[in-house]
Amino acid sequence: MTNTKHNLTSCLLRLVVAGGGVLLFSSQAAFASEASGVTNAAAPGGLLEAALFYFVALVAVVSSLGVCFSKDIVRMAVWLFGALGSVAVMYFLLAANFLGAIQLIVYAGGTLILLVFGVMLTSKSPWVKFECPKIEMLFAGIICAALLGCLCIVLTDATWAGTMQVVPGASVEAIGKILITKYLVPFEVAGVLLMIVMVGAAHLARQDD
Amino acid sequence: MRILLWKLWMGYRIFGPIIELLMAMFRPFAVAMYRMGGPIVAQMAGMILISAVVAVCVGVWAHAMLFGFVDESILATAASAGVELTGAFSYVSPATWGLTPSQIAVQLQQVGGVAANMSGVAQYLLWPVQFGIVRDLVGLGALMGLFNIIPVYTIWWERKVAGRIQSRLGPMRVGGWHGWSQSPADGIKLLLKEDLIPDGADAPLFRLAPYFNIIPSALAFVALPFGATYVFRELDVALIFILGVLGVEVLGVMLAGWASNNKWSVYGAMREACQMVSYEIPLGMALLLPVVTTGTLNLTKIVDAQSGGWFHWLVFSSPFAFIGFIAFFVASLASCKRAPFDLPEAESELVAGFLTEYSGIRWSFFFFAEYAAMFVVCGLAAILFLGGWHSPLPASWGAALGDAWYARGVKGLLFSGPVWFVAKCVFLLYVQIWIRWTLPRIRIDQVLYACVQVLLPLTMLMLLGTTVWVWASTSECETWAMVTAITRYVLGGIGLMFAFAFPAIAAYGFYHRRAMVGNLVQDAMPGS
């Protein structure tokens, strides 16, 4: 361990990033609960489900910390899989089956694979250390601090009233309807963004020809 | 920690000899059982096979009767108490429905006959079945059993089929009849092999990777229905759930390749990632065809939509679905890394790809996962396009048989039951094996070309076409109804031709098996 201090800062930075990630997921969860028609009416939770939830939450937290504190990019990816997968399980617990499955496909099966793939393609040695210049760290720190602030605001402002009731079976159609009515513009914007990304990637890939 | 280990060690010192004595006693017993069982299996193989199938059917049927009866009891009791139950018996159901043995006894009395006479014992036997956890344990047992048996016997079958394709016999020795215990024997050998972790490998990841591979493929069985009620968890999004967990399997392969600290392994991993990420898109597109046609992601409902017999299977519903099925099958080959898409483990290029450094049980985990995934994609193909657990006869014909216990059995065998689902899966597995032992492997650029330039536009087009087709079918136009009907019967006729051609060709090959190889082979080659 040659540069412990440096590692500490970068770890803190990653902690903040992970906080941002949790924010993202919680926003997704909010969307999910709306989409799956979960109301705040009282409903039996079940001891088993509660235990499972706490276990999954623990896994999510531990793996997020693992993402922050591991030094090797591929191990980070594995920890990240733990975080993403446990969020998927949470979706299933919330009866947001569609979101859970999509979480698995898009994040665990897609993004993460691409991440590891990129590391493999570009790395010089099998074990790559994650390191970046200080100026980048500064910017990233500012952004992450802002995100953390947002997270805190959400945490304090949210109404955590009551338990939730599950309405199974409605989620897919509900999501479909919401996506092409209420959230049509963001949906289309995301589509256009992805299109731009694809064109850009194709452009980058063809440049050396 | 050290004290714990010491305690464990002392425990072993005390109980170890006893355990070893028990094992020593068990060992000759097991050997004797095997020696006795082997010849019996060898002599009565056909009968044992048939009786095993019958026993499985009877077991499944009894299990369904049992669960169904308890469900009915719960509903009836609830109805008599004036409570309406909805959402029924899924995993969000409460831990208990509060059924007492006496209530069950009342229900049993109503059934009458043998059930009424047995009600004194049966009420207590049936009582635990109402608990979700008990059902889950039973289901999990069945699931793990399936997950173990399917890959083991798929491997055996692949070796047999490969042998026949290559004019040899395949496994013949172990266990007697056609090497029936070859795969279990291999499994035991693999268990006993050294679990080797190369120097310089990332040991934790190296150990972890096989689980990333095998757990998702086991998870896929959770949502894969074998019959109308034979599913561990009937998810409303079963289709994308299975797609999602199979997608996670890639991560195991990539970690295996990465953690091995071997360049060939890394190549295997990179190819796997490349291939999977690209082929998931056409695979998903092709999966959407039945979804668009039936309007649901629930596999059970998709199958229910095809209960009208041969010509109502989704593969014959439109020309787009017909081509989409072929595209799906090709993409599923790629997603299972089966030949000709077996690039991640291409033995002539990458030694063994991501498997290069693996040995023993970890190695076999990958194979378990691969063969289980093969079965899952074949099952998906059967469910989505080939009518799932329905036989070619319309299920409505079976409805006339009534609901008696024997009628249920006949319906399960003739009209719709897990037997049909397994049969279809086995046929598709056979096609996969057949393709593997016939075709050369394609190159990575050709793999990607086939995906991006051929399959992706094709499946997109098919999806578009299906959408238009479905939209047109909603209209009341009579001409269009005629067009769909004619299409259905024409495509169904083509399918029927294939369905008859396969056994016909197989029968021809069987009866001319000596002539096809040539006289010289018969005289000159051993084993002929």
Add this chain to the structure above:
Amino acid sequence: MTPEEVCQILKSEFGEAIEDALLEGAHPCAKVAAHRWGEVATFLRDDSRLRFNLLRSITAIDMLADDKLACVYDVMHIPTDAPAELVTTTIIFAVRIEVDRNAPSIPSVASLWPAADWHEREAFDMMGIDFPGHPDLRRILCCDDWVGYPLRKDYDFPLEYHGIPATTEFELTNPRH
């Protein structure tokens, strides 16, 4: 074209460089001075009358009695003007170069015939002949740290290599050793 005619052409072209024409015997060849071999080889390959485009083999021979090493180059002409036509005759020729056994050096022809690359490496490996001008002259069959040139007649077989003991059974059969 017979080897005699080829020798004639070579003699008229290079004169002194063609030291001898060994036309008797089963393997007719011309003896060429080592220092002019580069030119002769170029001529053999490029001259419109000869066009020996295929270098078949390079054989290094140890002439211990004369204290010389010989290199025999076997060349052949394959007509390429009409490749699909069946030819029923061959034009073959051989060149023999003899060099001092203590400082053997022959100009490399690897740039003329790429085939010579490995053949010359083999001759270097087995006989220790140096080929100045060769792009990558290193041992080919033996390991890079091998000592000595195994095909020389006075080669002593090592009885140990990196701690691995070796036997010399052939001492029993070969009267020369």
Add this chain to the structure above:
Amino acid sequence: MADTVFEASPDTMIDYDSSQQGDLRTEEMLINMGPQHPSTHGVLRVVLRTDGEMVLEAIPHIGYLHRCAEKIGEAVQPYQYVPYTDRMDYLAGMNNNQAFSLAIERLCGIEVPPRGETIRVAFAELNRIASHLVSLGTYGLDMGAFTPFLYCFREREMILDLFEAACGARLTYSYITPGGVHDDLPASWVERCLEFLDYFETKISDYNNLLSFNHIFVKRTSRVGVISIDDAIGYGLTGPCLRGSGIRWDLRKTAPYDGYENYDFDIPIAKPGGTDEIPEGVIVGDCWSRYWVRVLEMTESVKIIRQALGRLPNGDFIAPKMKNIKLPEDEVYVEVENPRGQLGFLVAGDKSAIPSRVKARGPSFCNLCITEKACKNVMLADVPAIIGSIDVVMGEVDR
């Protein structure tokens, strides 16, 4: 263990300099393909410098199977040396025996009796078929097609049975010796051989249907590893590799030995795609052409064997007194057409019974040296395709 492995050092960092210049390049890798690798056909080692799936450079390293065959030649008498030739190209033992025997016969002026000559031709051609069958099968294996391999070996087994009947060996025959062949044919051998030929001719179409015209196989091998005529001759390629580049050149026609001039057969060469049932996309000199030449040669070999067996004369099969012959003080260089190309033997005598120099010019050795040129800027999966199509036997490369 983990701490030592994950210790950061300057050269394990991501190379940010290049990525900041917008050059998203992938890392170059050096990979050892072999000496133990499934598709290097023995103990060939190829060092690959790769960029992703592209092979930038492939440098072959040989010598792992060096068994001092030439040195041994200076220690034993010619008839004792014949078994060593078997072990050079161990898939074509008969042809190797023939080449060495021819060299000794030319050196000593020995006349082979006609029966011996004809038997030699038949056996050499049978061995050519056997060798090409292995080549075909293993090439399919290189391409990932397992099944043709077993079909090819099934037929090869029968040829080996024929060999076994004649000489008792299945791989290292030493059947053809200086002066002829060392034993006469057993009873009913000719009939068995003819029966095999009838059977074999029908099987070639099986290979074609299964492998040669398989769309994937054609796509994998056509336009890959193209070797031009000039390169082929310049690098000393011979045999199917040379004919695969489109030159009709075969020593059995151009410099006949053992009476090959009396047989009627064709020399198949590569042709561009679209002509003569050759699939579209094939160009002369690519891997598929080399493969295809071998397939066609098997048919021609069947023709030659039929003619040889039809005209099998009676009489001696070996010249008398072949042991302890004194070699004249002369040297000879003889080449024959092996299944893999021109196998040459240079034998120098010095008036004793033991040659003073034996040099083997292995066709695999010469053919292999084009690997470095042919495997430049190809895909990783093409390297086995190219090496397989050159069809090397490492026993002969390293001798």
